[in-house]
Amino acid sequence: MTKEPGAENVWRGWRAATEDALYGPGGFYRRPEGPAGHFRTSVHASALFAAAVARLLCRVDEALGRPERLDFADLGAGRGELVTGVLAALPAEVAARTRAYAVELADRPADLDGRIEWRDELPDALTGLLFANEWLDNVPVDVAETDPAGVPRRVLVAPDGTERLGEPLEGPAADWLARWWPLPAEPGARAEIGLPRDLAWAAAVRRVERGLAVAVDYTHALGARPPFGTLTGFREGRETAPVPDGTCDITAHVALDACAAAGAAAANTEAPGPLTQRAALRALDVTGVRPPLALATTDPAGYVRALARAGEAAELTAPGGLGDFGWLLQPVGLDGTPL
Numbered sequence: 001m002t003k004e005p006g007a008e009n010v011w012r013g014w015r016a017a018t019e020d021a022l023y024g025p026g027g028f029y030r031r032p033e034g035p036a037g038h039f040r041t042s043v044h045a046s047a048l049f050a051a052a053v054a055r056l057l058c059r060v061d062e063a064l065g066r067p068e069r070l071d072f073a074d075l076g077a078g079r080g081e082l083v084t085g086v087l088a089a090l091p092a093e094v095a096a097r098t099r100a101y102a103v104e105l106a107d108r109p110a111d112l113d114g115r116i117e118w119r120d121e122l123p124d125a126l127t128g129l130l131f132a133n134e135w136l137d138n139v140p141v142d143v144a145e146t147d148p149a150g151v152p153r154r155v156l157v158a159p160d161g162t163e164r165l166g167e168p169l170e171g172p173a174a175d176w177l178a179r180w181w182p183l184p185a186e187p188g189a190r191a192e193i194g195l196p197r198d199l200a201w202a203a204a205v206r207r208v209e210r211g212l213a214v215a216v217d218y219t220h221a222l223g224a225r226p227p228f229g230t231l232t233g234f235r236e237g238r239e240t241a242p243v244p245d246g247t248c249d250i251t252a253h254v255a256l257d258a259c260a261a262a263g264a265a266a267a268n269t270e271a272p273g274p275l276t277q278r279a280a281l282r283a284l285d286v287t288g289v290r291p292p293l294a295l296a297t298t299d300p301a302g303y304v305r306a307l308a309r310a311g312e313a314a315e316l317t318a319p320g321g322l323g324d325f326g327w328l329l330q331p332v333g334l335d336g337t338p339l
């Protein structure tokens with residue numbers, strides 16, 4: 001809150017400013033290099049991730065009784081890396097029945113597998129697996145901050161990232177904060193208002209007729225929210241100050257417990273509990289166990305490959321890193337979760 005950028009109408013809430021900066025014309029996610037040019041997700045870290053998602057799709061397939069048409073939708077698909085990897089990892093018989101969708105606001109990459117349908121919205125009714133890796137953290141949110149009198153207000157931002165406080169929060173935003181992220185009265189306490197993410201997740205779950213919807217993201221839980229929020233920027237692999245000018249990603253950790261409650265209400269089930277990526281991937285047979293040393297003598301090339309796989313699995317499941325990500329698994333019309 002240092003300098004005034006002049007014109008009054010440049011001040012907007014973070015949600016509107018981020019929406020334009022990421023997805024407007026010339027927005028960050030419209031750039032040709034795609035997300036992989038700026039940060040590394042589990043999808044980029046290792047093909048083991050797509051192989052695990054393919055195994056999960058096979059389990060959903062079994063739970064659905066092996067339907068004639070099995071849907072796989074990659075929501076927030078980047079450049080289609082995950083859906084491409086999943087198709088490559090599926091057994092041929094399952095791949096032949098799979099209808100693969102990449103749902104993404106950016107344009108279709110020129111060299112994408114012709115079997116993948118590229119669209120900017122989910123299909124109306126999916127039977128299969130909907131998978132959203134690091135999508136919810138990019139659903140723009142407003143930021144709230146407690147003012148010197150102890151009143152939570154909407155934070156306004158100018159295109160150069162300068163902030164000031166706007167109106168006191170009321171209505172659904174204030175209700176959401178009271179339920180999911182009560183702001184302390186100490187001046188300067190901040191929170192991201194996750195309501196648009198709850199609504200986005202519930203809308204995605206509603207597109208699943210039968211099957212499983214999965215959201216994977218960095219997350220925090222009620223009772224342990226970060227006192228100053230997590231809004232941040234990323235550019236070319238580095239964390240930066242968030243500036244809503246289209247030159248960097250703008251992201252904030254996800255209140256996945258709130259999304260879980262909203263998705264469960266949409267699916268008419270109990271809210272699923274928290275699960276770490278470490279636990280989810282272990283259940284999908286991704287382990288960082290090193291190969292036996294004896295293999296180095298009998299099959300040196302196989303040993304080196306197995307060692308590389310173990311290293312990649314360790315990165316995907318690492319404490320303090322990708323392993324701490326949350327997996328939200330929302331079954332729809334299934335008996336339990338096929339994991």
Ligand SMILES: C[S@@+](CC[C@H](N)C(=O)[O-])C[C@H]1O[C@@H](n2cnc3c(N)ncnc32)[C@H](O)[C@@H]1O
Pocket residue numbers: 029035041042043044075076077078079081082103104105106120121132133134135138139
């Ligand atoms: C952080 S990237 C993740 C890409 C990929 N899932 C991965 O894990 O590597 C988020 C992606 O979600 C896309 N996205 C955001 N909101 C979207 C929406 N409403 N519909 C489709 N795609 C969206 C962005 O354009 C961006 O490519």
